[in-house]
Amino acid sequence: MTRSLPPHIEAAFWLLLTAVGYFLLASLSLYATKGADNIAAIWPPSGYFLALLLLMPARAQITAFIGMAMASIAANMLVGGSSLLLSAGFTVANACEAVIALGVLRIGGPGDLSFMVPRAVAKFCAAAIIGSLTGGVFAALLTGSGLNFFLSWTTTVALGMLIVAPMIVIFARMIASGALQNVPMRMKLESGAIMLGVALMTGATFSQSLFPGTFVPCLAVILAAFRLGPFGAAASVLVVTIVASLMTVHGYGPIAAIDAQPKVHVYFLQFYLLALLFTALTLAALTVMHRRLAKRLEQSNRLLLQAEAAALVGHWRVDLLNWTIQWSDQAYRVHGLEPGTPVDVEYSVDRYVDEDGQEVRRIIEDAVRTGEPFQYQGRIRRPDGVIRHVKSHGSVEFSRRGRAIAIFGTVQDVTEVVENARVLEAARSAAERIANTDMLTGLPNRRHTLAELEAALIEARDGEGALAVAIFDIDHFKRVNDNYGHAAGDAVIRRVAHRARGVLRDVDLIGRVGGEEFVGILRGSSAQAAEIVADRVRKAVESEAGLANDAPRVTISVGLARFDGDSDIEELMHRADQALYRAKREGRNRVGMAA
Numbered sequence: 001m002t003r004s005l006p007p008h009i010e011a012a013f014w015l016l017l018t019a020v021g022y023f024l025l026a027s028l029s030l031y032a033t034k035g036a037d038n039i040a041a042i043w044p045p046s047g048y049f050l051a052l053l054l055l056m057p058a059r060a061q062i063t064a065f066i067g068m069a070m071a072s073i074a075a076n077m078l079v080g081g082s083s084l085l086l087s088a089g090f091t092v093a094n095a096c097e098a099v100i101a102l103g104v105l106r107i108g109g110p111g112d113l114s115f116m117v118p119r120a121v122a123k124f125c126a127a128a129i130i131g132s133l134t135g136g137v138f139a140a141l142l143t144g145s146g147l148n149f150f151l152s153w154t155t156t157v158a159l160g161m162l163i164v165a166p167m168i169v170i171f172a173r174m175i176a177s178g179a180l181q182n183v184p185m186r187m188k189l190e191s192g193a194i195m196l197g198v199a200l201m202t203g204a205t206f207s208q209s210l211f212p213g214t215f216v217p218c219l220a221v222i223l224a225a226f227r228l229g230p231f232g233a234a235a236s237v238l239v240v241t242i243v244a245s246l247m248t249v250h251g252y253g254p255i256a257a258i259d260a261q262p263k264v265h266v267y268f269l270q271f272y273l274l275a276l277l278f279t280a281l282t283l284a285a286l287t288v289m290h291r292r293l294a295k296r297l298e299q300s301n302r303l304l305l306q307a308e309a310a311a312l313v314g315h316w317r318v319d320l321l322n323w324t325i326q327w328s329d330q331a332y333r334v335h336g337l338e339p340g341t342p343v344d345v346e347y348s349v350d351r352y353v354d355e356d357g358q359e360v361r362r363i364i365e366d367a368v369r370t371g372e373p374f375q376y377q378g379r380i381r382r383p384d385g386v387i388r389h390v391k392s393h394g395s396v397e398f399s400r401r402g403r404a405i406a407i408f409g410t411v412q413d414v415t416e417v418v419e420n421a422r423v424l425e426a427a428r429s430a431a432e433r434i435a436n437t438d439m440l441t442g443l444p445n446r447r448h449t450l451a452e453l454e455a456a457l458i459e460a461r462d463g464e465g466a467l468a469v470a471i472f473d474i475d476h477f478k479r480v481n482d483n484y485g486h487a488a489g490d491a492v493i494r495r496v497a498h499r500a501r502g503v504l505r506d507v508d509l510i511g512r513v514g515g516e517e518f519v520g521i522l523r524g525s526s527a528q529a530a531e532i533v534a535d536r537v538r539k540a541v542e543s544e545a546g547l548a549n550d551a552p553r554v555t556i557s558v559g560l561a562r563f564d565g566d567s568d569i570e571e572l573m574h575r576a577d578q579a580l581y582r583a584k585r586e587g588r589n590r591v592g593m594a595a
Contacts, residue, residue: 007059010057010059010060011059011060011063012063014052014056014060014063014064014067015063015064015066015067016067017052017067018049018052018063018064018067018068018071019067019068019070019071020071021045021048021052021071022045022048022049022067022068022071022072022075023071023074023075025044025045025048026043026045026071026072026075026076026079027075027078027079028044029042029043029044029045030075030076030079030080031079042156042159042160042163042241042245042270042273043156043157043159043160044160044163044164045071045072045075045094045160046094046097046098046132046135046157046160046161046164047160047161047162047163047164047165047168048160048164048165048168049064049068049094049098050098050101050102050128050131050161050165051164051165051166051168051169051172052064052168053098053102054102054105054113054165054169055168055169055172055173065095065098068091068094068095068098069091069095072087072090072091072094073087073088073091076090076091086143089139089142089143090139090142090143092138092142093135093136093138093139093142093153094135094157096134096135096138097131097132097134097135097136097138097157098131099131100127100130100131100134100135101127101128101130101131101132101161102127102131104123104126104127104130104131105123105124105127113169115166115169115170115230115234115281115284115285116229116230116284116285116288116289117285117289118282118285118286118289120285121281121282121285124162124165124166125162125278125281128158128161128162128165129158131157131158131161132153132154132155132157132158132161133154133158135153135154135157136150136151136153136154136157137150139153140153148263151267152263152266155267155270156270158274159241159270159273159274159277162274162277163234163237163238163241163273163277164238166230166233166234166281167231167234167235167238170230170231170234171231171235174231190227191227191228191232194220194223194224194227194228194232194236195224195235195236195239197220197223198217198220198221198224198236198239198240199239199243201216201217201219201220202216202217202220202239202240202243202244203243203247204216205217205253205254206243206244206247206248206252206253206254206255207247207252207253208252208253208254209252209253209254209256209257211254212254213254214254214255214272217240217244217276218276218279220236221233221236221237221240221276221279221280222279222280222283224236224280225280225281225283225284225287226283226284226287228284229284229287229288230281230284230285230288232284233277233280233281233283233284234280234281236280237273237276237277237280237281240273240276241273244269244272244273245269248265248266248269249265249266255268255269255272312330312334312412312413313330313410313411313412314327314328314329314330314331314332314333314334314410314411314412315327315328315330315331315408315409315410315411316328316331316348316408316409316410316411317406317407317408317409318345318406318407319405319406320368320404320405320406320407321405321406323344323345324344324345325343325344325345325348327339327343327348331411334388334390334411334412334413335348335351335380335382336382336383336384336386336388337383349361349364351380351381351382352378352379352380352381353378353379353380353381353387356378356379357378359376359378360376360378363376364394364407367394367395367396367407368396368404368407371396371398371404372396373393373394373395373396374393374394374395374409375391375392375393375394376391376392377389377390377391377392377414378390388413388415389413389414389415389417389418390411390412390413390414390415391411391412391414392409392410392411392412393409393410394407394408394409394410395407395408395409435447435448436448438511438512440490440493440494440512441493441494441497441498441512442497443497443501443510443511443512443518444509444510444511444512445511445512445513446511446512446513446514448511449509449511449512449513449519449521450513450569452509452511452521453469453519453521453569453572453573454569456521456523457563457566457568457569457572459523460563461563461565465523465524466523466524466525466526466562466563467521467522467523467524467525467562467563468522468525468527468530468560468561468562468563469519469520469521469522469560469561469563469572469573469576470519470520470522470530470533470534470537470558470559470560470576471517471518471519471520471558471559471573471576471577471579471580472500472517472518472520472534472537472538472556472557472558472559472580473515473516473517473518473556473557473580474492474493474496474516474554474555474556475554475555475556475557475584475588475589476554476588477489477492477515477516477554480492480552480554483552484552488551488552489516491551492516492551492552492554493512493516495541495551496516496518496541496554496556497510497512497518499537499540499541499543500518500520500537500540500541502540503533503536503537503540504520504533504537505533507523507524508520508521508522508523508533509521519573520533520534520537522534525562526562527562527593530560530562531560531591531593534558534560534591535558535591537556537558538555538556538558538589538590538591541554541555541556542555542556542589555588555589556589557580557583557584557588557589557590557591557592558579558580558583558590558591558592559576559577559578559579559580559581559582559583559591559592559594560576560579560591560592560593560594561573561575561576561579561593561594562594575594575595576594578594579592579593579594580592
């Protein structure tokens with residue numbers, strides 16, 4: 001709030017704020033609640049000064065120490081009745097405790113102190129205690145006092161730091177951040193009512209000694225910490241401190257009624273306030289952290305549900321001890337059910353079609369036995385009868401003793417993926433058929449035929465059966481095109497392909513390798529058997545059965561070569577080709593056998 005001020009104005013502001021506030025608090029404490037050895041029961045100036053040191057920029061801290069020293073000496077001399085030397089000793093001790101406490105808080109690097117984190121609260125408490133112990137040692141040494149003085153100083157200073165500093169720091173940061181302005185009026189009224197209730201309950205408790213009801217203010221403080229967070233905890237404890245201290249040091253309340261020296265009353269009150277403060281701050285920090293975690297968890301769950309809905313992925317968990325199952329909303333949708341519909345483990349497995357359900361059971365049983373992650377894919381039948389493809393991934397949860405206690409997994413609707421894969425496979429198969437098929441005859445084309453011949457040759461070379469290759473073409477095919485036209489020529493080629501394919505065995509393959517030329521792959525055929533098959537093809541083509549009167553009559557010549565250790569298909573084809581040429585030279589319409 002002073003960043004825009006010139007440096008000298010900023011230094012003067014913090015000097016004045018420190019000196020005035022410290023003097024007023026010190027004077028009121030010394031006047032209203034004097035304890036043993038002329039030490040106040042609680043010393044708020046130490047908490048006020050530590051809070052300012054945490055809020056102000058580092059460049060203003062020197063002037064703040066000057067203002068604190070002037071205010072401390074003045075208060076101790078004017079109100080406390082101490083000498084200049086004694087007042088200076090007290091001031092040095094107060095300054096040392098502030099330096100030590102600030103140093104402890106800065107361990108681990110500079111940063112804003114947060115009272116909303118339990119670890120930060122514990123660090124602040126440790127800093128206040130260490131600082132007060134240091135100040136007590138300095139004060140006892142400088143004044144030559146004994147153990148009682150040291151204990152009294154340490155407890156009052158520690159209490160002042162712990163009670164006053166948190167409320168000032170939290171309140172100042174709320175103002176600086178604008179959070180206080182954003183608080184609804186309803187919450188402000190509720191906060192005021194809670195603080196008033198704390199004051200009334202504390203006043204009622206400490207204004208009488210008939211009933212020992214010191215626990216009653218604790219209830220109000222817990223409510224304030226739960227509803228208002230760290231600020232409510234610090235403010236309510238401060239209210240209890242003010243009321244209880246005033247009542248106790250003036251002889252009222254259950255603590256003052258204890259049959260003991262006034263010094264014991266002060267120690268008991270301090271212990272009571274410290275216990276109340278630790279409880280309230282810790283509860284407030286834990287409450288804030290719990291609310292943040294709950295909000296973060298709620299947001300994470302919301303994002304998870306959105307992600308599951310977008311990806312069509314749900315999750316499930318099977319409790320192996322109680323044999324129950326839990327589904328997420330998306331898991332219900334995958335199964336075609338309304339979220340929240342009662343389901344059990346058997347129902348979820350029975351949704352799979354019979355052959356898939358048996359495999360799912362086996363996979364899950366193996367996972368429980370081995371503890372290994374698992375995945376499976378199957379088909380489920382929804383209540384409306386629709387079949388959907390789903391895919392699951394999961395893992396087994398184990399107890400600390402290594403016992404399987406649950407199975408957690410995901411379930412995803414992959415119907416579209418499966419259908420798309422099926423369409424792609426059909427398209428790939430169709431494309432492959434087109435790429436391997438001769439469009440005119442429907443027979444395998446040259447590429448496919450040679451690939452099949454290569455595979456057959458490898459089998460024959462490995463001793464897996466005999467092999468023969470037949471090459472044949474249509475005799476005088478050029479005359480057919482010249483006399484009847486290319487359309488008639490194409491019809492002849494189709495007729496030859498159809499009749500040749502019709503008389504071949506299932507193990508044989510015939511393909512068109514170009515023009516009117518065909519290749520037959522005869523697996524498992526001896527030389528004699530191959531020649532019989534080849535001649536059967538020749539006769540089928542020569543036959544005039546079923547021919548139209550105006551259809552051209554054609555014959556074929558066949559060259560046949562049996563595998564005889566040929567090094568490759570070129571050599572085998574060359575031998576069959578030579579046999580074809582010999583058949584043509586010898587008059588056509590015949591089968592020529594390679595040597």
